[in-house]
Every structure is written in structure tokens, then in C-alpha cells.
Amino acid sequence: MLLLVNRLAPFATLLLLTNCSRGPLPSADPDLAVEIAHIRAIDNHAHPVRVTGAGEQPDRDFDALPVDSMEPQSMLVNWRPDAPGLLDAWHTMYGFAGSDLRGDHLKDAQSRKDRIQKEKGDAYPAWVLDQMGVAVMLANRVTMGSSIQPPRFRWVPYADALIFPLDNSKLAAENSDRKTFFGLEDIVRQRNLDGVGLKTAPPTLAEYLSKVVTATLERQHAGGALAEKYEAAYLRSLDFDKVDRATADRIYAQFAGKGAPGAAEYKPLQDFLFHYIATECGRLGMAVHIHTMAGAGGYFHVAGANPLLLESVLNDPELRKTNFVMLHGGWPFTREIGALLSKPNAYLDFSAQGFVTSGATMAGWMREWLEAVPEKVMFATDAYPFMPEMGWEELGWMDATKGRLALSIALTGMMRDGEISRARASELARMVLRENARALYKLPDVP
Numbered sequence: 001m002l003l004l005v006n007r008l009a010p011f012a013t014l015l016l017l018t019n020c021s022r023g024p025l026p027s028a029d030p031d032l033a034v035e036i037a038h039i040r041a042i043d044n045h046a047h048p049v050r051v052t053g054a055g056e057q058p059d060r061d062f063d064a065l066p067v068d069s070m071e072p073q074s075m076l077v078n079w080r081p082d083a084p085g086l087l088d089a090w091h092t093m094y095g096f097a098g099s100d101l102r103g104d105h106l107k108d109a110q111s112r113k114d115r116i117q118k119e120k121g122d123a124y125p126a127w128v129l130d131q132m133g134v135a136v137m138l139a140n141r142v143t144m145g146s147s148i149q150p151p152r153f154r155w156v157p158y159a160d161a162l163i164f165p166l167d168n169s170k171l172a173a174e175n176s177d178r179k180t181f182f183g184l185e186d187i188v189r190q191r192n193l194d195g196v197g198l199k200t201a202p203p204t205l206a207e208y209l210s211k212v213v214t215a216t217l218e219r220q221h222a223g224g225a226l227a228e229k230y231e232a233a234y235l236r237s238l239d240f241d242k243v244d245r246a247t248a249d250r251i252y253a254q255f256a257g258k259g260a261p262g263a264a265e266y267k268p269l270q271d272f273l274f275h276y277i278a279t280e281c282g283r284l285g286m287a288v289h290i291h292t293m294a295g296a297g298g299y300f301h302v303a304g305a306n307p308l309l310l311e312s313v314l315n316d317p318e319l320r321k322t323n324f325v326m327l328h329g330g331w332p333f334t335r336e337i338g339a340l341l342s343k344p345n346a347y348l349d350f351s352a353q354g355f356v357t358s359g360a361t362m363a364g365w366m367r368e369w370l371e372a373v374p375e376k377v378m379f380a381t382d383a384y385p386f387m388p389e390m391g392w393e394e395l396g397w398m399d400a401t402k403g404r405l406a407l408s409i410a411l412t413g414m415m416r417d418g419e420i421s422r423a424r425a426s427e428l429a430r431m432v433l434r435e436n437a438r439a440l441y442k443l444p445d446v447p
């Protein structure tokens with residue numbers, strides 16, 4: 001096994017080390033695991049952080065709704081400073097040698113990271129991708145920046161603020177997390193208006209659609225956006241009904257600049273706007289990304305993030321020219337999301353699954369998806385800056401490693417049960433790690 005470990009790229013050393021150190025026979029075929037460790041991936045969803053110089057404000061555009069200002073929740077094991085695999089990330093990426101991340105050890109680790117960051121300058125985020133074995137990362141950010149640029153980073157901005165054009169104070173009153181989130185959405189909403197040269201939202205829906213919604217989507221598309229992302233599950237449930245134009249016109253006219261609608265009277269307008277934006281994304285050739293997973297925070301409405309709630313959207317003949325990517329593999333609804341892959345315009349990625357499970361656990365449902373429609377399953381990390389011990393770099397490294405482990409175990413199981421050949425396992429690995437995303441976003445050949 002040591003020989004095998006030496007043959008691995010650094011980012012995947014953990015993949016075999018974890019198997020070795022726990023004693024039982026590795027459940028991943030070693031040759032396949034090595035091959036998978038060397039495939040340079042397209043990361044379908046992540047939040048890379050911009051390099052900022054001395055005196056500059058820290059980057060906050062890595063998320064429209066940063067999750068670091070919420071009420072405390074019971075922390076998942078994989079979000080804690082002693083999360084499995086976190087030390088391996090620091091050891092491998094920065095040459096840190098400590099046995100934990102407490103006190104002076106964290107200072108030592110951080111100083112090694114700072115040194116590399118300084119050395120690399122604007123090239124630092126791309127260097128991080130190299131450590132993760134990622135060729136191209138889809139950067140889900142409000143704006144990009146000089147250190148987060150194509151060809152290594154491709155933009156995915158946020159669409160949520162566009163579906164909440166009215167006074168959101170009644171929605172925000174539900175709990176403290178919603179209050180924080182709607183406050184943050186108001187900032188994005190204002191930035192959208194600034195972007196199209198308006199101070200306030202127009203008085204009619206017709207003008208709002210053309211001057212704000214379409215204008216914003218076209219501006220973002222022209223800025224290189226490959227997709228629009230919804231974090232809507234943090235703000236409401238994913239049951240977007242089909243609503244006629246007259247109803248939407250009426251709600252908009254009733255409340256624009258004139259008081260706050262309650263949740264029930266506001267919802268049809270949001271639903272209408274979701275459909276409108278999805279149609280526009282199809283016209284512009286952008287995909288629609290949707291958070292489908294239990295989310296951060298003690299008030300998150302898990303049932304409202306069930307991907308099955310999107311079924312009427314996926315079944316809408318008018319939206320068949322729009323591709324929808326359900327992010328985060330739907331957990332805990334991992335079987336439900338798999339069943340939706342038969343819709344011609346439905347895709348999924350397994351970003352953030354490493355936040356809640358091990359690679360071995362993830363391998364179980366990943367195998368189900370690969371046995372169903374493997375052309376629509378995509379690798380992703382959701383690299384995200386959580387805390388000093390766990391930046392987007394370390395989390396990205398851990399999730400990339402776990403995702404590769406899960407893929408190795410799932411494909412090994414299929415080979416051992418006689419479902420696929422060794423050659424097909426290689427092909428499926430390349431599809432999941434890069435070719436499926438390359439085909440979906442029509443990306444040029446990725447080195």
C-alpha cells in the first residue's frame with residue numbers, strides 16, 4: 001500500500017491512508033482509486049475566496065447569504081475543528097506537522113498558509129485548485145475578482161433577490177436567521193438595481209421584468225455566468241407553482257412601494273418570477289442551480305428543501321429548454337433526487353455531502369445514481385470558508401478527497417458485482433469528475 005500511496009497525487013493521499021489506518025480491506029479497488037485521484041476535475045459548485053491586500057475589506061462576496069451570522073445550532077461532526085480529515089488537509093497543503101489545531105498549533109498552521117498565500121499573490125486560489133486536483137471551479141459568488149477569474153474559475157451568481165422584489169419584512173419576522181438572510185438579500189437586491197442603473201424597483205411588473213430581471217440576467221450572462229444559483233430553500237420552500245401573469249401583475253401592483261405582503265399573498269409572485277427567470281436562463285443558455293439539501297442553521301426547513309418539490313417545474317413543458325442542477329445531492333432525500341434524473345433537464349451534484357457524511361456512506365447513494373443516469377451526476381465540493389481552522393481551501397480539499405473516495409467505492413462495487421467492466425469504471429469516473437459538466441456547460445477542452 002505504501003507504494004500506492006507514493007504514486008498518488010498529494011490531494012488524494014488521504015483516500016488510501018484512511019483505508020489503511022482503519023484496518024479492514026480497502027473497499028475501493030486500489031488501481032481505480034489511483035486513477036480517480038489523478039483525474040483533474042470540474043468542481044460544479046464552490047465558494048472560493050478572493051485574495052485581498054493589506055487595508056482592503058475582507059471578501060464577503062463568496063456567498064449572498066454567508067452562514068456565519070446565524071443563531072447557534074448543534075454542530076455536525078464534519079464542521080468541527082477536529083473534523084475527520086481536516087488535519088490531513090493542513091499537513092498536505094501547507095506542510096503543517098502538528099497533531100491538532102489548538103492554540104499555538106493553529107497559529108503555526110495559519111502562518112504557513114499566510115506564507116504561501118503571500119508568495120502566490122493573485123495566483124493563490126488557482127494554486128488551491130491544484131492541491132484539490134480541480135482544473136475548473138464554478139465559483140458561486142455575488143461578484144468575481146482579479147484572483148478568481150476564467151479559465152480556472154467560472155461564475156455562478158445568485159437569482160434569489162430577483163424573486164423577492166417587494167418589502168420582505170413580514171417574511172423576515174419568522175425567525176432570527178430569516179431576518180439576517182432577508183437583510184442580506186436586500187443588499188443584493190440594491191446591488192442588482194445599481195447594476196441596471198435604477199435607484200428603486202419600477203412600479204409595474206412589466207417594467208420590473210424587462211428593466212431589472214432580464215437586464216440583470218443579461219448583464220450576468222455577458223459577464224461570463226454559466227448558471228444562476230438559488231439559495232431559496234433558506235428563504236422559503238421549493239414548491240414553485242405555475243402562476244398566471246394577471247395574478248402576478250396584481251400582487252406586484254398592490255405591494256410595490258406600498259407595504260409588506262404576508263407569506264401566502266406574496267408566494268404566487270415569487271413563483272411567477274421563478275418561472276420567468278428559468279425561461280430566461282434557458283433562452284440565454286444558462287443553467288439553474290438550486291440548493292437541495294438540509295441547510296445550515298437551527299431553523300432551516302428541511303422538508304422545504306426536498307427535491308421532489310421541484311417536480312412540477314421539471315415536468316413543465318415550457319421549461320424543458322432550461323437545465324436544472326440540483327445541488328448537494330438532496331441529502332437526506334438522496335433517493336428522491338435520484339428518481340428525478342430521468343427528467344431530461346435534471347442534473348445533480350454531490351457538493352457539501354462531505355459536510356454531513358463520510359465518503360463510505362456517500363458511496364451507497366452515489367452507486368444508485370450511477371446505476372440510474374450516470375451522465376447527469378457531477379462532482380463538486382462546496383468549498384466554503386467556515387472558520388479559521390477550516391477555510392474554503394481545507395474544506396475543498398477534504399470534500400474533493402471524500403468525493404473521490406465515494407466514487408471509487410461505488411464503482412468498485414459495481415465492478416465486483418459484474419455490472420460494469422474495468423474500462424467502463426474508468427469512463428464513468430471521467431464522466432462524473434469532468435465530462436458531464438463539460439457537456440452541460442459546453443466548456444472547451446479542460447486541461
Ligand SMILES: [Zn+2]
Binds near residue numbers: 045046047140382
Ligand atoms: Zn454552496
